[in-house]
Amino acid sequence: MSFKEKIDISKLPKxxxxxxxxxGRWAKQRGxxxxxxxxxxxxxxxxxxxxxxxxxxxxxxxxxxxTENWNRPKEEVMALMQLLVSTINNEVKTLNENDxxxxxxxxxxxxxxxxLAELKEAMKATASNKRMNLVLAxxxxxxxxxxxxxxxxxxxxxxxxLSAVDITEKVFESQLCTAGFPEPELMxxxxxxxxxxxxxxxQLSYAELYFTDKLWxxxxxxxxxxxxxxxxxxxxxxxxxxxxxx
Ligand code: FPP
Numbered sequence: 001m002s003f004k005e006k007i008d009i010s011k012l013p014k015x016x017x018x019x020x021x022x023x024g025r026w027a028k029q030r031g032x033x034x035x036x037x038x039x040x041x042x043x044x045x046x047x048x049x050x051x052x053x054x055x056x057x058x059x060x061x062x063x064x065x066x067t068e069n070w071n072r073p074k075e076e077v078m079a080l081m082q083l084l085v086s087t088i089n090n091e092v093k094t095l096n097e098n099d100x101x102x103x104x105x106x107x108x109x110x111x112x113x114x115x116l117a118e119l120k121e122a123m124k125a126t127a128s129n130k131r132m133n134l135v136l137a138x139x140x141x142x143x144x145x146x147x148x149x150x151x152x153x154x155x156x157x158x159x160x161x162l163s164a165v166d167i168t169e170k171v172f173e174s175q176l177c178t179a180g181f182p183e184p185e186l187m188x189x190x191x192x193x194x195x196x197x198x199x200x201x202x203q204l205s206y207a208e209l210y211f212t213d214k215l216w217x218x219x220x221x222x223x224x225x226x227x228x229x230x231x232x233x234x235x236x237x238x239x240x241x242x243x244x245x246x
Contacts, residue, residue: 003225007055011232013185015059016052016224017207019199020044022191022215035079040217042087051221053098053132055228059181060134063199067107067141081111084138085118092122099131105177106140135181142201149175178203186231188224190216208234 020041027037045062052060065080072080088102095102102122111119119138152175156162162171173179184200184207192213196204210227212219235242 003222003229004055006229007225008232009055012056013228013231014057014182015061015184015186016057016228017061017063017184017187017200017204018048019063019187019189019193019197020216020219021189021193023217025191026215026217034076035083037215037217038080038083042083044216044219045087046091047221048219048224049100049132049134050098051224053100054221055225058132059184060132061105061137061178061181061184061200062135063137063140063197065106065138065140066198067139067144068198070110070139081115084136085115088118088122092125095122095126095134096129099129100126101129101133102126103133103135104138105135105145106138107144108138110139133181135178137199140177141198143198145177146202173202176202183207185236186210186227188212188227190214190219206236206238208236 023037023041024034025037026040027034030036048062049060064084069080070077092102102119104119104123108116108119119136149172153162153167153171157164178200181203183203183205187196187200187204187207188210189195190212192211194211196209200207208231210230212223212227214223235245237245
């Protein structure tokens with residue numbers, strides 16, 4: 001029985017977030033440049049998107065480029081940006097055919113102008129699609145996002161639009177890049193690293209974390225389905241006892 005067949009469709013996570021890790025190691029194992037790993041990673045992106053859409057996941061968020069990734073060697077950063085531009089450009093048609101909306105979170109203004117322009121164009125072209133939301137985290141870091149939200153709230157207080165006593169989780173969430181998205185119930189990280197690395201720190205508060213040793217370029221549909229089957233075997237207590245859940 002395949003992992004796909006084992007999935008209980010009535011208990012699907014609405015939102016899955018993935019830290020796509022291990023492209024560099026995958027390339028190194030083959031004596032190739034790191035960029036070759038990123039290029040092969042695009043196939044895995046396609047597999048993950050197709051798999052999530054096939055079974056009815058509503059949101060898939062992929063950590064494609066962190067704020068910290070700007071510190072990588074210049075050639076790698078440029079190659080990654082180029083890869084993003086070409087991938088987005090190549091995939092818009094398929095996204096539209098499959099009714100998938102492209103969105104992005106992060107400090108988008110820091111992206112190179114051609115990359116930002118391509119991204120905006122693709123987001124506009126797919127804006128009315130309804131089947132699934134594909135969210136790319138680009139130049140994203142959770143601490144940056146949280147500081148941004150705090151600044152916004154502080155400005156609203158300065159302008160007397162808000163009182164400090166009225167700050168609630170809901171108010172705070174409304175200032176995050178993910179405002180309006182359901183919280184991710186499942187976070188997957190590839191490559192055997194067991195870290196969150198500044199990814200969706202607020203939003204992952206109650207997410208189930210799933211780690212696989214597979215390197216991202218080797219990740220295929222069945223790997224996503226396996227993660228979902230594992231997620232469905234977990235008891236999500238949200239601070240309650242098992243008995244209270246019955
Ligand atoms: C982490 O592997 C991966 C990245 C920093 C980039 C991910 C980008 C892609 C898969 C390409 C295109 C994506 C989209 C959404 C179009 P790493 O380089 O940190 O690997 P390592 O830990 O083995 O060095």
